[in-house]
Amino acid sequence: MELFRSTILVCGGTGCSSSGSMKLYERFEELLASNGLDKEVKLVRTGCFGLCAAGPVVIIYPEGAFYSHVKLEDIDEIVSEHLIKGRVVTRLLYKDEAKSQELKPLDEINFYQKQKRVVLRNCGVIDPENIDEYIAFDGYKALAKVLTEMTREQVQQEILASGLRGRGGAGFPTGLKWKFAMGSTGKKYVCCNADEGDPGAFMDRSVLEGDPHAVLEAMAIAGYCIGSDEGYIYVRAEYPIAVKRLEIAIAQAREYGLLGEHIFGTDFNFDIHIRLGAGAFVCGEETALMNSIEGKRGEPRPRPPFPAVKGLFQKPSILNNVETYANIAQIILKGADWFKSMGTEKSTGTKIFALGGKINNSGLVEIPMGTTLREIIYDIGGGCPNGKAFKAVQTGGPSGGCLPASMLDTPIDYDNLIAAGSMMGSGGMIVMDEDNCMVDIARFFLDFTVDESCGKCTPCRVGTRRMLDILNRICDGKGEDGDIERLEDLAQSIKASALCGLGQTAPNPVLSTIKQFRNEYEAHIYEKRCPAGVCKNLMRYVIDPEKCKGCTLCARNCPVGCISGTVKQPHTIDQSKCIKCGTCMEKCKFGAISKK
Amino acid sequence: MKSIADLEKIRQATLSKVNLRRESEGTRIVVGMATCGIAAGARPVMNAFVDEVAKRNLMDVTVAQTGCIGMCRYEPIVEILAPGKEKVTYVHVKPEMVPRIVNDHVVNGNPVVEYTISNAE
Incomplete structure (x- = not known):
């Protein structure tokens, strides 16, 4: 050896x-x-x-x-x-x-001190391309336990008792989902949603890249529980490393007989296939994802019937997120009570967040549910860079909302975030500081959903586009009285009538920014002013004649030649020509130029 | 693979390879591996410790290296730090001495006084 x-x-x-x-x-x-x-x-x-x-x-x-x-x-x-x-x-x-x-x-190390790495326990510890190392850290032990010691019902009850909720964002109890699929007989499928599409979220990618066997093992356990012998992992083609490691992991598991027929000498058979997604956001929605696996257009189907009754290839199916699966083996090995000992009463266990934006330690953090936003952003994330003031944190990606500084002490769990007007989502957490314009942020996310709308239902296809038009107008300085109300109106109708989760949640970033930062919208509309100085059409650079020494440095550096004046006399900027590049302000040695 | 016993076999076989990566609270065997230590033969000593620890399957013992401890004339120097006990420093360690140090000291808690620095001085 x-x-x-x-x-x-x-x-x-x-x-x-x-x-x-x-x-x-x-x-x-x-x-x-x-x-x-x-x-x-x-x-x-x-x-x-x-x-x-x-x-x-x-x-x-x-x-x-x-x-x-x-x-x-x-x-x-x-x-x-x-x-x-x-x-x-x-x-x-x-x-x-x-x-x-x-x-x-x-x-x-501060970054790790407040974390509790359950899902990420093997990430950064084992070689993900070597099944032996996964086994050394108790890998496939849970599958062995389930197949030899537990009945299907016991598995389902253990998962239900743990209180594990779907980590993809909606937070549906996993044990319940499995129960619905257990009832029916015949061919069934176990699916894994690895179509991580939220801007800024990358926890599923990291789990697949760092610990792919954890997902395979959990899918096999799910297969045993619901009575299925076939699984599909739907993963984005943009994740080449994750795909490669999954392929290696599946091949190794087959070679060891941990996937295939008569696993551990029992009558249980299970195999897993990979399907690559082309990166459409809507394919993260369960019914659209199943359509896509079948080779059809990635469009959602009306529900009911729910996937537990008619899912993939019209057969009863379950679909869980990568992070949800990565919890399963540990719950089986350590028990539901151990899992419940972490987190809050209604949201048990841990959650991974992808910390990004204006934050010092961007990266992946796993914390017990119930940790406050302040602990994540300041103690783990190290606060905003360059001493800038924290303004808001966006959770839940294009389906979520923004939480202002006043909500920093909110303990994070599914219900608290929804009550605060945002949502857990898959766990993207984008931090914004005083330099971010909240109207512009809402516009960014809406622009994303307008692009990603599949176009099947009218509220989402047309409604979100109209909302974006209004936001564009506000940012261009052409906002009108009543725009805020029109946005709210449209948002409510879209939420009530869109076919799938994408449309139903698309207005959330707008609604939450209106709720938390209404004053910024009003400044844009009524005062034609962008308080953060982001919206170019609403700001101008001005030279303070008192401070200007007439050194001509700004005029010489202006790319469009819009600054005029004679030497040693105060200069002026021609607003009609200015492209708001900010060069003059950077170059001025006397601090005479400011953004307004 | 046909049984849980097979799985356990792989687990045991791999465990010793990945054991270094676990945060352990057990005994640390620290070998001085600066230029002076290496010149005096610290590398075979280090490897002897690694072998011995692995042979006995001591899971909470780690073998680590360190730089120059400052007493180059006593190299190779090995320090053994057991939780809650005073540090014991062995000097002029040779690979032949390793099994006895591991057996008497690491496993049974009785430092081999004749190899220690107090004896050398």
Whole structure:
């Protein structure tokens, strides 16, 4: 058996891969070989560690040294100093550690301290392309337990008792969903929704990239529970690393007999196929997703009949999200009571959020339900960069809403977020600071849903387009009295009449920003002013004649030549020609130019 | 794979390879691996510890390396840190000494006094 004194973990998630972690991996490989260390030091490419802002990330055990922002030229130093001489390269340590000059265990770094990694437990720890490592961390033990010790009903009851709710956003109790599909007989399907489409959300991708077997195992458990022998994973083609690792994982599981016929010598058969989605947002909706798997247009079907009765290929089916599945094996192994011990009464367990936008530590965080927004944004996320003031956080993507600073102490769970006018969604969390215009944000999300509407039903196809027209007008400075009411009116009708979740939730970003930031809408409409200075048609650059020294620097740098004046005399900007690029303000050495 | 026993076999076989990555609270065996230590033969000592720990399947023991401890003339130096106990420093360690250190000290909690620094001085 090969034994290693040290292990190098190189993050192979999408975030770190795109900042060059694969090259680091190759360089380590070269140097380990040339220094004769390849028999002593194990090199592993793992899934996402979560702290994407610090990427590419390399962790070396047993010391647990957390190296961040590692560059190709740093590898030589890490090998010669850390691996050969045993001296940790302090200069490259993550800033939390570098400050104290000593190594802290990973879970004491601020970013990880308040987290509870249940779903992400294996991400960044195991090699996702090696089934043995998953098994070493109790992988496929839950499947074995279910097949040999539990009845179908016991499995369903355990999941129901755990209180696990769908992590895709709607929060439907998973155990109940499985129960509905258990009743009928004949061919059934188990589907996995990996069509992660919310802008800014990437937790499903990270789970698939870092721990693909967790999803396969859970789908097999679900198959046993509802009485199905076939599963489909619907994953976006934009996730090439996730797809590749899933393919490897399925092949390895088949080779080991963990997928296929007579699993663990029982009568249970189960196999899984992958279907690639072309990236349409609506295909994250369950019935549209099933249409797409069948090879039809990705359009939603009217419900009822619900998928539990007539789903994929018109057979009873269940569809769960990647993150939901990633909880299953642990619930089976550790029990419903363990799972309920985390989180709040009605929202048990943990939730992963993809932290992005104006935040210092962008990345993936997993927290117990009931953690407050303030803890996530300040204690884990490190607050807004450059000392800017926090303004709002957007949760739930294009279906969710914005929560202002006054709601920072809201404990996060499904019900609280809905009461606050937003929703859990799949877990995208976009932080906005004082420089973000809330009308513009609403317009951004609506623009997204207008693009992604499949066009099948009129409220969504036409209604959202009309709302976008109004928002565009407001941002262009042509807003009229009554626009806010018109938006609210349209929003209510769309919510009430759209066919699927996409349309029913599309107006949410607009409604929540009107509710929380009505004053910004009013400033745009009545004062023709954008308080954050984002909407270009509503702002102008002006030169303060008192402060202007007439140095001509601004006039010389203006790309459209709209600044005029004589030397040593105050200059002026011709507003009709100005393109609002902001160059003059950047160049002025006297602070004489301001945005209004 | 036909049974749970097969699964357990794979688990056990792989566990020792991934064990380094678990945050453990058990005993740490720290080997000085700076230039001085390596020159004095720390690498075979380190590997001997790794082998011995693996052979005995000691799951909560980690073997780690460190830089120069500052007493180069005593290299190879090995420190053993057990939770709640005082640090014990072994000097001029040779691979042949490793099984006894692991057996007496790490497993049974009795430091091998004759190999320690207090004895050398």
